[in-house]
Amino acid sequence: MxxxxxxxxxxxxxxxxxxxxxxxxxxVVPREAFPAVPLTVxxxxxxxxxxxxxxxxxCRMHGLGxxxxxxxxxxxxxxxxxxxxAGISSARIKCIDTSAAEAMPGVMAVVIGExxxxxxxxxxFQDQPVLAADRVFHAGDGVAAVAAVTEQIANEALEKIVVExxxxxxxxxxxxxxxxxxxxxxxxxxxxxxxxxxxxGDVEKGFAExxxxxxxxxxxxMIEHVSLEPHAAIADWDATGRLTIYATIGRITxxxxxxxxxxxxxxxxIRLIGxxxxxxxxxxxxxxxxxxxxxxxxKTGRPVKGVFTRSEEFTSSTTRHPIIMDYKSGxxxxxxxxxxxxxxxxxxxxxxxxxxxxxxxxxxxSPGPYKIDNVxxxxxxxxxxxxxxxxxxxxGAPQVCFAYESHMDDIAKGLGKDQLEIRLxxxxxxxxxxxxxxxxxxxxxxxxxxxxxxxxxxESQS
Amino acid sequence: xxxxxRGIGCMWYPIGFTVDANPSAATVKVNEDxxxxxxxxxxxxxxxxxxxxxxxxxxALGIATDDVHVVSGDTDVTPMDTGAIxxxxxxxxxxxxxxxxEAAKAILFEAAAPMLGVKPSQLEAxxxxxxxxxxxxxxxxxxxxxxxxxxxxxxxxxxxxxxxxPTVAMDPETGQGKPFATYVYxxxxxxVDVDDETGEVExxxxxxxxxxxxxxNPMLVEGQVEGGISMGVxxxxxxxxxxxxxxxxxxxxxxxxxxPTSLDMPEIHVDIVQGFDPTxxxxxKGVGEPTAVPTAAAILNAIHDAVGVxxxxxxxxxxxxxxxxxxxxxALKQIPR
Numbered sequence: 106m107x108x109x110x111x112x113x114x115x116x117x118x119x120x121x122x123x124x125x126x127x128x129x130x131x132x133v134v135p136r137e138a139f140p141a142v143p144l145t146v147x148x149x150x151x152x153x154x155x156x157x158x159x160x161x162x163x164c165r166m167h168g169l170g171x172x173x174x175x176x177x178x179x180x181x182x183x184x185x186x187x188x189x190x191a192g193i194s195s196a197r198i199k200c201i202d203t204s205a206a207e208a209m210p211g212v213m214a215v216v217i218g219e220x221x222x223x224x225x226x227x228x229x230f231q232d233q234p235v236l237a238a239d240r241v242f243h244a245g246d247g248v249a250a251v252a253a254v255t256e257q258i259a260n261e262a263l264e265k266i267v268v269e270x271x272x273x274x275x276x277x278x279x280x281x282x283x284x285x286x287x288x289x290x291x292x293x294x295x296x297x298x299x300x301x302x303x304x305x306g307d308v309e310k311g312f313a314e315x316x317x318x319x320x321x322x323x324x325x326x327m328i329e330h331v332s333l334e335p336h337a338a339i340a341d342w343d344a345t346g347r348l349t350i351y352a353t354i355g356r357i358t359x360x361x362x363x364x365x366x367x368x369x370x371x372x373x374x375i376r377l378i379g380x381x382x383x384x385x386x387x388x389x390x391x392x393x394x395x396x397x398x399x400x401x402x403x404k405t406g407r408p409v410k411g412v413f414t415r416s417e418e419f420t421s422s423t424t425r426h427p428i429i430m431d432y433k434s435g436x437x438x439x440x441x442x443x444x445x446x447x448x449x450x451x452x453x454x455x456x457x458x459x460x461x462x463x464x465x466x467x468x469x470x471s472p473g474p475y476k477i478d479n480v481x482x483x484x485x486x487x488x489x490x491x492x493x494x495x496x497x498x499x500x501g502a503p504q505v506c507f508a509y510e511s512h513m514d515d516i517a518k519g520l521g522k523d524q525l526e527i528r529l530x531x532x533x534x535x536x537x538x539x540x541x542x543x544x545x546x547x548x549x550x551x552x553x554x555x556x557x558x559x560x561x562x563x564e565s566q567s
Numbered sequence: 568x569x570x571x572x573r574g575i576g577c578m579w580y581p582i583g584f585t586v587d588a589n590p591s592a593a594t595v596k597v598n599e600d601x602x603x604x605x606x607x608x609x610x611x612x613x614x615x616x617x618x619x620x621x622x623x624x625x626x627a628l629g630i631a632t633d634d635v636h637v638v639s640g641d642t643d644v645t646p647m648d649t650g651a652i653x654x655x656x657x658x659x660x661x662x663x664x665x666x667x668x669e670a671a672k673a674i675l676f677e678a679a680a681p682m683l684g685v686k687p688s689q690l691e692a693x694x695x696x697x698x699x700x701x702x703x704x705x706x707x708x709x710x711x712x713x714x715x716x717x718x719x720x721x722x723x724x725x726x727x728x729x730x731x732x733p734t735v736a737m738d739p740e741t742g743q744g745k746p747f748a749t750y751v752y753x754x755x756x757x758x759v760d761v762d763d764e765t766g767e768v769e770x771x772x773x774x775x776x777x778x779x780x781x782x783x784n785p786m787l788v789e790g791q792v793e794g795g796i797s798m799g800v801x802x803x804x805x806x807x808x809x810x811x812x813x814x815x816x817x818x819x820x821x822x823x824x825x826x827p828t829s830l831d832m833p834e835i836h837v838d839i840v841q842g843f844d845p846t847x848x849x850x851x852k853g854v855g856e857p858t859a860v861p862t863a864a865a866i867l868n869a870i871h872d873a874v875g876v877x878x879x880x881x882x883x884x885x886x887x888x889x890x891x892x893x894x895x896x897x898a899l900k901q902i903p904r
Contacts, residue, residue, distance in 0.1 A: 546749070
């Protein structure tokens, strides 16, 4: 034990010294800092592996700052790409002049939307362009991508790209967007691009049988994932016609399919390497700039790297859906929920992305983990001319949980019941039927309520 | 003055995609020395998935976590996988790896049976040995068996398998169906201090009790819960993307998009509730996303408990909480008719 401590202390010291010597270089672990015998924590050596507090094989590299993320990868001859963003929420693109940018020394290639073989992608509806070609749907849309020998030159080149826009009407509020006379984001289609209904029992009959009715409206905000590592990728289209993409992405199988579709390439010609991901939380579930980087690489014959700025993470990547949630519940005087009616409106942003999935999960989960015989949930997701909303840890569940649990406390207060007791009274049991009529197994809601209450020291105040 | 409150957030959350197929495929190779290599098309996104998947393979093969190396994230090398999404990795990819390890183990048992003079069905893999069930003294090391299987019998111990969670489509009119194979449950209870003169909310502690079926690695479950709570605190109190009248984001930077730092984190107590799901690998379900689900609900209920105001639009910034407190005080002062 003492030996181990000594090794660790010495390492720490060495890294400190190196950092002092040259702050501009990444810290390199001196050879002598490597332990003679690899340090393996006992939990990793146990048989019966399941249930062990085994450390991660990558944790030592993370701890020493030695993990290589995509930004650390530099291929020979590699170029740097930047993307010009529209900065206008709704417009027709009249023309894009890239000649001044292309004439700049150090600029090796420019790509615009028209050049992308199939300029659309998306997991449910393919409504999102890689680069906007004739129409801008939100301010963060890319309109052109530049590859240059340095990131600085690429940035300067963006300034020299001239885009002429014809502004078009836009809509930003999801409820306004539902009106018949609202500007259509993807005309001529309705802005309501997906709906979901869960109906069980008869809510009207349930309300009639209830002693009390409670109603409330709740709403949530748009949130960004803010992964420490932004979206980043390297495309390398080699002389054999094979494309290798290094990307910080959580789903390489889908990403390869999207690359094949957008670039019209056989899948066997594409290799997708998922690099160490510095935070995902749902934000790195699909491709973004990769097809544009691939075409820049094809044009130049060189590997091309693109890394989003922090600002682009907000303006041009997916975010969490704001949801407007109307709840109405009928309860008995004992506190049992008899009927619950819910209407959800999800702000779907400019493109579908993972909205259909979010809509479905929000709709199914919105009544909460409670036994309710009469349920009606209607959910809508609508286009607005804002940053697209998509997958984010929980797919709509944190939003509806905030609503159904706030609503639950309002019911408890209205009836003078303890917040814990009213939940225990209504919570699912083993074999309970969910709002979709599914018989639930391995149900431990009440166990979690009791465990958390015991740990907290919850005492009833009713 | 600071007023203290407590609030409950209770939730349920499904594992895997809504109805749609979300398969995982996996290959497990037992090396000639009894260690193993796992090939999976998922990607480690920081949650420790590869460690958990290695533990599942190790458990199935009767070896230790450290004996397994997991190769992931390369479409040229690894089999198809739906990826790190929908809290599905432990459950779906885990089941595929479990089945692949079982297939590799069956090859080892075929090789070991004549060595031990019993039928393959009478064998089990445990403590890096293949042994006759109930007779641990009659055993050979997995390394010996794997070597013999490959080099003498000419049959390397490699198993491949796929798994896709069973679901039933939802009726389009009523939504009735079985959209998910399984669900997890959790409760978080928050304690907060609300300053009724400034509206500032401080989250003091959160007691989180989470179900994940069998905890393959309790330490990584705790890590997920702590991370999820940090996102929940941001959602409850701070984070919000704001737009101008023309639909442009006004705070696209970490200077004015405020999110929690380590200083905003409450004291966290994690309890893993005993559970076992027979459809999961060794009874496991999942835990990734659910950890971020009930936090904001618990905090907002605690604010309500502390100062009696119900914030219905997130986030509950100090400005919003203070305005609600003032409005409530104003309402109390109204002269009755």
